[in-house]
Amino acid sequence: MTDDTPARRRKAATIRDVAQAAGVSTATVSKFINGGQRFTREVEERVTTAVRELGYSSNPMARGMITGQTGNVGIVILDICNPHFTSLVKGSSRVAERAGLNLLFTDTAEGHTPELTMLQALSRRVDGIIVSARLSEAAIEWLKHSGLPVIYYGGQQPDPACYSVGVDNRAAAQMLGRHLRDLGHRRISYVGFSGARWSSERWKGLQDAFDGSDGVLRLFDVESAVADEGERIASSVLLCAEPPDAVVTYNDLVALGLLGQAQLLGLRVPDDVSIAGFDNIIYGRYASPALTTVDTASELTGETAMQRLIERIRGDAAVSGGGHETLASRVIARGSTARRAPGR
Amino acid sequence: MTDDTPARRRKAATIRDVAQAAGVSTATVSKFINGGQRFTREVEERVTTAVRELGYSSNPMARGMITGQTGNVGIVILDICNPHFTSLVKGSSRVAERAGLNLLFTDTAEGHTPELTMLQALSRRVDGIIVSARLSEAAIEWLKHSGLPVIYYGGQQPDPACYSVGVDNRAAAQMLGRHLRDLGHRRISYVGFSGARWSSERWKGLQDAFDGSDGVLRLFDVESAVADEGERIASSVLLCAEPPDAVVTYNDLVALGLLGQAQLLGLRVPDDVSIAGFDNIIYGRYASPALTTVDTASELTGETAMQRLIERIRGDAAVSGGGHETLASRVIARGSTARRAPGR
DNA sequence: TTGTAGGCGTTATCAA
DNA sequence: TTGATAACGCCTACAA
Numbered sequence A, B: 001m002t003d004d005t006p007a008r009r010r011k012a013a014t015i016r017d018v019a020q021a022a023g024v025s026t027a028t029v030s031k032f033i034n035g036g037q038r039f040t041r042e043v044e045e046r047v048t049t050a051v052r053e054l055g056y057s058s059n060p061m062a063r064g065m066i067t068g069q070t071g072n073v074g075i076v077i078l079d080i081c082n083p084h085f086t087s088l089v090k091g092s093s094r095v096a097e098r099a100g101l102n103l104l105f106t107d108t109a110e111g112h113t114p115e116l117t118m119l120q121a122l123s124r125r126v127d128g129i130i131v132s133a134r135l136s137e138a139a140i141e142w143l144k145h146s147g148l149p150v151i152y153y154g155g156q157q158p159d160p161a162c163y164s165v166g167v168d169n170r171a172a173a174q175m176l177g178r179h180l181r182d183l184g185h186r187r188i189s190y191v192g193f194s195g196a197r198w199s200s201e202r203w204k205g206l207q208d209a210f211d212g213s214d215g216v217l218r219l220f221d222v223e224s225a226v227a228d229e230g231e232r233i234a235s236s237v238l239l240c241a242e243p244p245d246a247v248v249t250y251n252d253l254v255a256l257g258l259l260g261q262a263q264l265l266g267l268r269v270p271d272d273v274s275i276a277g278f279d280n281i282i283y284g285r286y287a288s289p290a291l292t293t294v295d296t297a298s299e300l301t302g303e304t305a306m307q308r309l310i311e312r313i314r315g316d317a318a319v320s321g322g323g324h325e326t327l328a329s330r331v332i333a334r335g336s337t338a339r340r341a342p343g344r
Numbered sequence C: 001t002t003g004t005a006g007g008c009g010t011t012a013t014c015a016a
Numbered sequence D: 001t002t003g004a005t006a007a008c009g010c011c012t013a014c015a016a
Helices: A015-022 A026-034 A041-054 A060-067 A083-098 A115-123 A137-146 A169-182 A199-210 A227-238 A252-264 A282-286 A298-314 B015-022 B026-034 B041-054 B060-067 B083-098 B115-123 B137-146 B169-182 B199-210 B227-238 B252-264 B282-286 B298-314
Strands: A072-077 A102-107 A129-132 A150-153 A163-167 A187-192 A216-221 A246-249 A274-276 A293-295 A323-327 A330-332 B072-077 B102-107 B129-132 B150-153 B163-167 B187-192 B216-221 B246-249 B274-278 B292-295 B323-327 B330-332
Touching: A015 A026, A015 A041, A026 A041, A060 B060, A072 A083, A072 A115, A072 A298, A083 A102, A083 A298, A083 B083, A083 B102, A102 A115, A102 B083, A115 A129, A115 A137, A129 A137, A129 A298, A150 A298, A163 A169, A163 A298, A169 A199, A169 A246, A169 A274, A169 A293, A169 A330, A187 A199, A187 A227, A199 A216, A216 A227, A227 A246, A227 A252, A227 B282, A246 A252, A252 A274, A252 A282, A252 B282, A282 B227, A282 B252, A282 B282, A298 A323, B015 B026, B015 B041, B026 B041, B072 B083, B072 B115, B072 B298, B083 B102, B083 B298, B102 B115, B115 B129, B115 B137, B129 B137, B129 B298, B150 B298, B163 B169, B163 B298, B169 B199, B169 B246, B169 B274, B169 B292, B169 B330, B187 B199, B187 B227, B199 B216, B216 B227, B227 B246, B227 B252, B246 B252, B252 B274, B252 B282, B298 B323
Parallel strands: A072 A102, A072 A129, A129 A150, A150 A163, A163 A323, A187 A216, A187 A246, A246 A274, B072 B102, B072 B129, B129 B150, B150 B163, B163 B323, B187 B216, B187 B246, B246 B274, B274 B292
Antiparallel strands: A102 B102, A293 A330, B292 B330
């Protein structure tokens, strides 16, 4: 049995239907809906009834046309499958929901649409937007020029008029480096991801940590920050002439891949080599050994970014002038890092 | 240095501005923008220029008011932090982007807003919606009544007029059960999640697999399908009087938690007990031993659901009448399941 | 406290 | 091929 007609969307009741049913003007209904005014008990009751019976709710597009607000906020994510970004979305989503805003989600990893085109399309459908600080220069420039409220997540925007939220990557890496140094490690390899601006910050932080020591740091690079790449680069990093005591990777995904592959290559972690990443994704706990990492406040980043965005949209006076909000990070030491074996 | 004014959004050029600049009527510009008509070279050139110089793009809300289309599609996710759903979103997102549709994302796990209220608000902002088959009866009823194009993911909707997409959970579980049976396992425990309708399908599938054998199946239940719960229930499942040869869990997250805890309790996996889950989340590969699982076509589910939704929105004739689309699933055997030890 | 009327930016209809 | 004009549903002065 099939439908006689393709399910057609029933036309919703309009404010006029309500006005008529309640025997008042549309203006009265509008004011009633949007609150902030008092009415006769009589009118109030009739309107309430009419709204309920007709199941009325105002048309967001019609309202938007005149208020200039869409009721939506946008978020542009590099790769939703990275748990770091997943948590970020979770945090943003929660805050948006509380504020009664809808979240327009975009994943750019596919990159079918050029970044700029995508932003231009999105910008007409949202009141503000949260984007990665890794956006292209052209896109950032266009955003600035557009006047759309924007919050950047991840790194800090050089332009002081921009708002951004994230951890201090250099300081975070320095903490991790210090941890490794305290464990007696001297030969450190960093598997960076030059596609992210702040990978170099993390590299600098590591260097800071070993400043004035006899530590030897070496730099590698992956083409994308995923587990596969960690697997791919494992042998280059681990089986070289003078192998490292410890390896730090750009993020936990790369670390997970590296960790798995290291074991397949016959290395014992952490006895032969310590491994650590960034982001504190939950799955690091379920690797074996559990992965040492640096928490980069993923969910809090999302929450904070959304809060700042909403403030900007609402135009709260206190929050003018841009600036970077630094979130606290912390090292989470687990089984994948340990004191360097004496004989090693 | 602060801004003199709160960044004000510059008012975008309207179709009238373009018409004036090009010396034509707004109707002409509209037709030109929306294509599908031919113009004098002269007009075409003037309009093109005006559009470019003014950086014009049409106002989606104004357009939506008259076309009745929003250009948005909604997706309602139970918990974006579950990689299964993350992949689903990824698939949907890609297809939506290709079709030029924006994705309105909602995560219900927080549940601040009642399901029905959330759907009602969302329904006015989208042309169609993808939701979990785990939605409440009331919500499903309301959706049917609304006439909004809906695709359910996960389980099959009983109502044949509804569209749904997902794997055959019973058959999938039967395959996994068969795998375990072939490995010589006889005492099987299933850690289900009664919060999901299709957990019982999986339970039935397992029973099917051991039908007519001397297998003994036992049922447990978690309150939420996350790794923590897998950890929590581990001792109850594994340390009982007659411990199981193998444990199947509702999904990989629970399995991961259970796996980690099993090892902390001193059990060797898979020597002492085999463990398997559902969904084939990527992190199962990085557990140790790697997790045996059943692939539930997460990303394909998202893609397919979005394709069907778009067909429904566009009103393609061929796709009337509803129905369930079954996606193929497959067992992915890894290290966490192995032949039952002889002496066990 | 309530109503009237104008306009938001666009598309669709119909006439030129 | 092009243009005038009427909606679309709502909000907001302003008037009553």
